[in-house]
Amino acid sequence: MEALLSIVTGMLFMVSMYFILHRHLFKLILGLILFGLATNLFMFVAGGLTRGNSAILKQDQEVAIEPYADPVPQALLLTAIVIGFGLQAFAIVIIKRVYQVYKSNNLDDLANNDNIEH
Amino acid sequence: MIFIVLAGFITSFLAPLLYRLLGRYVYVPMVLLPLAIFVCLCSFLPEVLAGQYVQQEYVWVSSLNINLQFYLDGLALFFALLISGFGTLVMLYAKGYLDDHPLLGRFYLYLTLFMTAMLGLVMSDNIFSLFVFWELTSISSYLLIGFKHKNETSRTSAWQALLVTGGGGLALMGGLILLGIGNNSYTLSDILVNNGFISHNLYLPALILILLGCFTKSAQFPFHFWLPNAMEAPTPVSAYLHSATMVKAGIYLLARLSPLLGGSEVWQYTLLLVGGVTAVMGALLALQKTDVKAILAYTTISALGLLVTMIGLNSELALEGMLVFLLAHALYKGTLFMVAGAVDHSTGTREVQELYGLGRQMKPVAIAATLAGLSMAGLLPFLGFIGKELLYEAALEDPAKELLAFAVTFIAGSVFACIATLVGYRLFWSKSTNSSPVKHAPGAMLYLPPLLLGTAGLAFGLWPELLATPILHRAAQSITGNTELLLELTLWHGFTLVLGLSLLTLLVGLLLYRFLPRLHQFAPALEAIYTYGPxxxxxxGIAGFLNSSRKFIGWLQNGYLRSYVATIVLTFSGLVLYTTFRNKPELALAEYASLLKNTELYEIIIMILMVAGLIFLMNTRSRLTSIVVMGLVGYSAALFYILFGAPDVAATQLLIETLTVVIFVLLLHKLPAFTYLSHVGHKYKYIFVSVIFGATMTYVLLFTQQHAVGSPLKDYYGQASYLEAHGRNIVNVILVDFRGLDTLGEITVLAIAALGIVGLLRLNPEKGGKR
Structure with a gap:
């Protein structure tokens, strides 16, 4: 299971990188989102997989009893997802903005500012 | 002694202020400072002349062995007196030369800064403070050469001088530190007592580095080229820095270290060879030049070469001769530079072919020039004569090196005689029907300092035992390390072989002078050789360096996002693969194969869904479809989180995924439509980079799992979650309790992102919104 999931994560990384390398603005966003997703999965898998048992104490327990999922990667993951969302939303809006201002969907055109209307 | 240095620094930085207050009379305090220093240094004379030395120490950064230690023995005092005495005259002369220059205050700042640094250099006892002062002289020299900063040649020359001497300075630092390590002390006076350093295995590297520093500073071949270019500086600077003091810093250090480093064959032959080549080359080049300052610059190089040769001979006689010649040279060359400046100032030209018979219009300058010229030619009864006699004696003393040393001395001496006739005689006294027009006669400040210096050359020659012997005696003792050494200077040695050689030198010099016009005609033909000169x-080298760095930056910082990303990714993958390749850790894939049996069907279905989504995503041309597929991939990931015991993460992922899709759809009509922009050929490059990256990440992930490091954190949170924080959902407890501050930071980030988004959305130039 872990091996398969690792390969899927690698594929996610691969596709995201493929999109990021393109010149198209829209593909850049797609690539960024996929990259975030891949990173999250990477962290999750690297933290160790525990099938089923979540890191929640049952009503009659005072301390957690094995087996239970490692809560630390999960806490990191939650933070990462939320921050990643902030980044994605910002990226989407800024790319929309760039598209409006530059009238171009090509990243390479951003190297000069000839298209900006003042 | 620290007060001398402090007073110098403070006064130098006050100079622009004083200029604002006093106007052109700023020169009064600036002249008084070196004079006061000179007098102050004279107060040390009795002590030093009695054979003692003065030592002072101020703790600075003692943990790094960097202290302000000063040490005044015969050699240091000799140089210090030379620097401050000469400084007084130059400060005066600078006023006459620059007169109403609007940047006079700044000029005095640089010049005084240099003088102070130079004083600090010769008095330093700590090798680090020595280095600091050494570099300060380079920097102030840079500022002074580039004083006419609107002139491009000035800037280039200044830059060149700084690069060459500064580069040498770095080598010197390395050498001094090796010296310190090898002798286990960073105090120069302690190091010098150590005799066995020659056999130390750090000797050779230290020697090479120190010699590099000294040779660049003292314009030895092949680093001599910066000195003629440095003549772009105003003439007071050329007279002071580039003939009398700064270029002698290298000589000073060689002399200072000769008891320690000298005596080996490497030392002797390197110095003899480099000094000899420099002396002969400088002399020959001087004959070809027609600009007075250039001629003087090349003879200076030649003289410096001669000094190095003498240090290389390493005998007591040679070192004495070196000292006397150094003093004589400083006196006459300084005078001649000042004369050249005065002539330039009055006539507006420095070309010797246009200058004849100026003597009648500027008598005091002419007298100064003649006095200096006579000393330079080595005539009786000037100090130059004594110097030359000693040089010949020293050269002939050692039969092994006799020929080389004699030839060098003879060639340089003849050329000196020739140049002396040119500058001291032809410029001023030659009878010509049309003498050059003099626009205005030089003022007192232009002719008094050279006149004084020129007369000093005569006075030192007439009464050497009174004026020069005592201090030179102690200086020679410092260099040789022999306290028994006696140095006696007499003007008249009787009719000896050396006297005959002196006369022969003069004759050859006059002969050369006779053919000088022809040499000057012939000189342009030699230009072709200099194309390969240093x-x-x-x-x-500089042009190539700038060019290649421009190309490199253009290539590295090309402004394309994808090349940055690709570089980062490939570097990362390369490093990971390199480490793997080097350490050869084992990745047991067989273990994973057995684990595969442990896979449920629904998990495989989700994975197939994800992979299919990815493949679809790469082929689709519709933006809406790609957003939907992105959502699908995100939801599949969320399903995994649920399956492996992370319901909170899954919930968040689902929410976020939904929100992202919503935002996307809302803004969809404002986002660019899909078109394929990249070059088709590039696609394969992208695929290559992506595959490498994906494969590396997979590998890292597999590897991390196989070599998992246990963490006590899981147990700690499992224990403490309910008992300490009273929460049953451990992940939530971590976020809001144990790591509450981190969550606060996270919320702040989100708030900032939200603010940015709102700002970007409201900014609406088309509809006349706020820009």
Whole structure:
């Protein structure tokens, strides 16, 4: 299971990188989102997989009893997802903005500012 | 002694202020400062002349062995007196030369800064403070050469001088530190007592580095080229820095270290060879030049070469001769530079072919020039004569090196005689029907300092035992390390072989002078050789360096996001693969194969869904479809989180995924439509980079799992979650309790992102919104 999931994560990384390398603005966003997703999965898998048992104490327990999922990667993951969302939303809006201002969907055109209307 | 240095620094930085207050009379305090220093240094004379030395120490950064230690023995005092005495005259002369220059205050700042640094250099006892002062002289020299900063040649020359001497300075630092390590002390006076350093295995590297520093500073071949170019500086600077003091810093250090480093064959032959080549080359080049300052610059190089040769001979006689010649040279060359400046000031030209018979219009300058010229030619009864006699004696003393040393001395001496006739005689006294027009006679400040210096050359020659012997005696003792050494200077040695050689030198010099016009005609034909000279090599090197760095930056920082990303990714993958390749850790894939049996069907279905989504995503041309597929991939990931015991993460992922899709759809009509922009050929490059990256990440992930490091954190949170924080959902407890501050930071980030988004959305130039 872990091996398969690792390969899927690698594929996610691969596709995201493929999109990021393109010149198209829209593909850049797609690539960024996929990259975030891949990173999250990477962290999750690297933290160790525990099938089923979540890191929640049952009503009659005072301390957690094995087996239970490692809560630390999960806490990191939650933070990462939320921050990643902030980044994605910002990226989407800024790319929309760039598209409006530059009238171009090509990243390479951003190297000069000839298209900006003042 | 620290007060001398402090007073110098403070006064130098006050100079621009004083200029604002006093106007052109700023020169009064600036002249008084070196004079006061000179007098102050004279108060040390009795002590030093009695054979003692003065030592002072101020703790600075003692943990790094960097202290302000000063040490005043015969050699240091000799140089210090030379620097401050000469400084007084130059300060005066600078006023006459620059007169109403609007940047006079700044000029005095640089000049005083230099003088102070130079004083600090010769008095330093700590090798680090020595280095600091050494570099300060380079920097102030840079500022002074580039004083006419609107002139491009000035700037280039200044830059060149700084690069060459500064580069040498770095080598020197390395050498001094090796010296310190090898002798286990960073105090110069302690190091010098150590006799066995020659056999130390750090000796050779230290020697090479120190010699590099000294040779660049003292313009030895092949680093001589910066000195003629440095003549772009105003003439007071040329007189002071580039003939009398700064270029002698290298000589000073060689002399200072000769008891420690001298005596080996490497030392002797390197110095003899480099000094000899420099002396002969400088002399020959001087004959070809027609600009007075250039001629003087090349003879200076030649003289410096001669000094190095003498240090290389390493006998007591040679070192004495070196000291006397150094003093004589400083006196006459300084005078001649000042004379050249005065002539330039009055006539507006420095070309010897246009200058004849100026003597009648500027008598005091002419007298100064003649006095200096006579000393330079080595005539009785000037100090130059004594110097030359000693040089010959020293050269002939050692039969092994006799020929080389004699030839060098003879060639340089003849050329000196020739140049002396040119500058001291032809410029001023030659009878010509049309003497050059003099626009205005030089003022007192232009002719008094050279006149004084020129007369000093005569006075030192007439009464050497009174004026020069005592201090030179102690200086020679410092260099040789022999306290028994006696140095006696007498003007008249009787009719000896050396006297005959002196006369022969004069004769050859006059002969050369006779053929000088022809040499000058012939000189342009030699230009072709200089294309391969160090100066041109330097310029080519600098141009090539700038060019290649421009290309490199253009290539590295090309402004394309994808090349940055690709570089980062490939570097990362390369490093990971390199480490793997080097350490050869084992990745047991067989273990994973057995684990595969442990896979449920629904998990495989989700994975197939994800992979299919990815493949679809790569082929689709519709933006809406790609957003939907992105959502699908995100939801599949969320399903995994649920399956492996992370319901909170899954919930968040689902929410976020939904929100992202919503935002996307809302803004969809404002986002660019899909078109394929990249070059088709590039696609394969992208695929290559992506595959490498994906494969590396997979590998890292597999590897991390196989070599998992246990963490006590899981147990700690499992224990403490309910008992300490009273929460049953451990992940939530971590976020809001144990790591509450981190969550606060996270919320802040989100708030900032939200603010940015709102700002970007409201900014609406088309509809006349706020820009």
């Amino acid at each position: 100066n041109n090599l330097y310029h080519k």
